[in-house]
Amino acid sequence: MRNKEVFAWLGFAAVLSGCQPKPSQVDVIDSPDTRATQESPETAQAEVVPEKPPEPVIPKVKEPFRVAFDLVANKPLAHRFDPSANAYLVDASGLDFVRYIHGNHPGEWSLDVDMDGRKGAALSKKRIGKIWAPSPVEGEGIIAMEVFAASKTKLKLEVNSEETQELALEEGWQKVEFASKSLKGENEIRLIFSGMGRIAKVLSGGGLASLSIGAKASETAPLALEQAAIQLGTQSGLSYHLWALKESKLAFSAKPSECDLKLEWFGEKEGGVVSIGVETLDLEKGLDSYVTPPVFDEVVRLHVQAAGECGGVELDKAELVVEGAPIARPDVPKPKRIVFWLIDTLRADYLPIHFETNVRAPNLKRLAAEGASFKLAYVQGNESKTSHASLFSAMYPSKHGVVGRGSLKPHHEIMSEAIKAQGYKTLASVSNGYVSGPWGFEQGWDFYKNNIRQELRIDGKSMAKEGLEWSIENAEKPFFLYLGTIDPHVTYREHEDIIGNYDTTPYSGRFKRACYGEDLGQIKNGSLKVTERDKERIINLYKNEIEFNDRSFGELRAGLEEAGLWEDTMVVVTSDHGDEFWEHGSVGHGHSLYQDQVHVPFIVYYPPLIPAGTVVEAGVDVLDMYPTIVDAMRAERPENLQGKSVLPLIFKEHADYPEPSIATQYKLHYAMQMQEWKLYLRRGEYQLYDRKADSLELKDVAKDHPLASRWLLDSMGWFRPYRTEWDKQSWGVASRLSPEFLELASKAKRN
Secondary structure, three states: OOOOOHHHHHHHHHHHHOOOOOOOOOOOOOOHHHHHHHHOOOOOOOOOOOOOOOOOOOOOOOOOEEEEEEOOOOHHHOEEEEOOOOEEEEEOOOHHHHHHOOOOOOOOEEEEEEEOOEEEEEEOOOOEEEEEEEOOOOEEEEEEEEEEEOOOEEEEEEEOOEEEEEEEEOOEEEEEEEEEEEEOOEEEEEEEEOOOEEEOOEEEOEEEEEEEEEOOOOOOOOOOOOOOOEEEEOOEEEEEEEEOOOOEEEEEEEOOOOOEEEEEEEEEEOOEEEEEEEEEEEOOOOEEEEEOOOOOOOEEEEEEEEEOOOOOEEEEEEEEEEEOOOOOOOOOOOOOEEEEEEEOOOOHHHOOOOOOOOOOOHHHHHHHHHOEEEOOEEOOOOOHHHHHHHHHHOOOHHHHOOEOEOOOOOOOOOHHHHHHOOOOEEEEEEOOOOOOHHHOOOOOOOEEEEOOOOOOOOOHHHHHHHHHHHHHHOOOOOEEEEEEEOOOOOOEEOOOOOHHHOOOOOOOOOOOOEEOHHHHHHHHHOOOOOOHHHHHHHHHHHHHHHHHHHHHHHHHHHHHHHOOOOOOEEEEEEOOOOOEEOOOOOEEOOOOOOHHHHEOOEEEEOOOOOOOOEEEOOOEEHHHHHHHHHHHOOOOOOOOOOOOOOHHHHOOOOOOOOOOEEEEEOOOEEEEEEOOEEEEEEOOEEEEEEOOOOOOOOOOOHHHOHHHHHHHHHHHHHHHHHOOOOOHHHHEEOOEEOOOHHHHHHHOOOO
């Protein structure tokens, strides 16, 4: 957190807020004129009326501006807050209960269960269940619950590994309170029932309707999240965890009220949560103004509440905004040609774009400089079949079904089919054996070949030559050329004219010429021991393959330029996954969601549409590439896609407010990153890593960063149970939801 004098900020923010001053006695300063008047017998008894002070200037956000985060639309990401009890409220009967149980991973709870005429969440075939919830107080506090006992039993809690007292329960609904001395900014709460009964014919320890956690037990009914505006009472506020975007302002529009609007900001300090600023706004005449966050480029907690003896506050608008217009989208024709250069097994940090590395890739670096590059892009699977299926279908693995087994189905409208429908001739030349007919990847292509299965040359140079020849032959019509190169994938081969750029000392070991897939497999399972010099050689072989691939791409570009086919051509570049090189004790891919396997390059080039040198901070997914191409063609987006076009990010429509990159390892393991914070979600557990301070992700800092943890847990908690239905175009992204989100989620199936 940047050091700022809180009181200095408060004074500055008070000026900005346009708060109306409370009535006060006005002192009149004598002047020669007033003294003369006072001495005149004719006016001696006249009342002196002081001049009315000028109305304070109420600043407004300068137009144009961009809305980075809409607090009204994102109420599903807020937490219900009772200011009178200084407590958060959890509604176990509401849609958003999934945020407090990690998206119900791994299915401990049955949701929307009727228990004696009341809805709630019930433990499923278990007597112990977990809830993760923030607290507005630390240390001593109260956890109050409305619980349902499936039988006469006992209940105790374990709060951050500290046990509470055990209470006796009668069968049915009852209210209970537990005192705890171990509350933190973010808490793990285990409900431990001593016995089990049956709820809706299923064995269960018990159920839950609501929970409050804070200084006192709250008696307030949970605030409805479905309202069109933010309606606040003195016992019903909202608490947001959000990113205080640089140069942002928090703009409000409120109806006149006898209440004041109270805002309190919180930040992290030494593993705890501390207040960093309080602002009270007078709403007697309504409000249309803004305040400035006390810090920037951090995760903050924001309490929004009504204050005073009054009925409540209604906010029509509450937005985090950044002044300045987005980049206007040029009105240009769709690309005449589209070239997709896929580089199998290329991890992002081995490319000299946004990373310091000795790998030479001038052609890809030039392409990024002339187009748009993305600092953070994740694949949706950590191995070829799953990842390519998401790339081709713009779907998450849980929807397309290619998870270990499975294949793309004819009803999946994959990328080639959507592009072909716009009048493009389509060719795919692929050198990954899994990206082939048995798994449904041949759909929608006029020409499709799998070089490895057809025993043809698989190197990037040969593929570039073939792609150029095909482009020239089909130059008269729009075309889509997909080249699935595989140079950085094992086998890592030595290129004699390149290897010396990386391996500068003599080597005569096993990996002199190449490192084969069998070698990597044996290293991975421990049956082949390697020296530190062997490791260095293997990494250098990988690097020399990247440079070889870059040269091949450069030859393709030069050939297209010479043939007059480069202009008006859209070019996109990405990968399907990376490879680990002993960062976490293993090699290859398919075994984790660490950055070396899921973070890949993402480049989009089309000069008529995309400004040169664009760098996008917000996270994206590789499944967004297909909708982006469709958007560039100005075509209608096919139904059932889950990815969204990245063009709005390129045009800075939301001022680079953080969006998550999400990776999955089958249906067991999830990873999400926003800014420097990366969350891992496994069955019933999570870890948080600060990638700015710990790029290898070696230290779990979740306990030290409760606000960052909750920021990502809220987004992951919504995404995980709706991952099969989630459509980023209509639902929004998990960190910035659309106004239609609750309605869409209420109709969707959780899994």
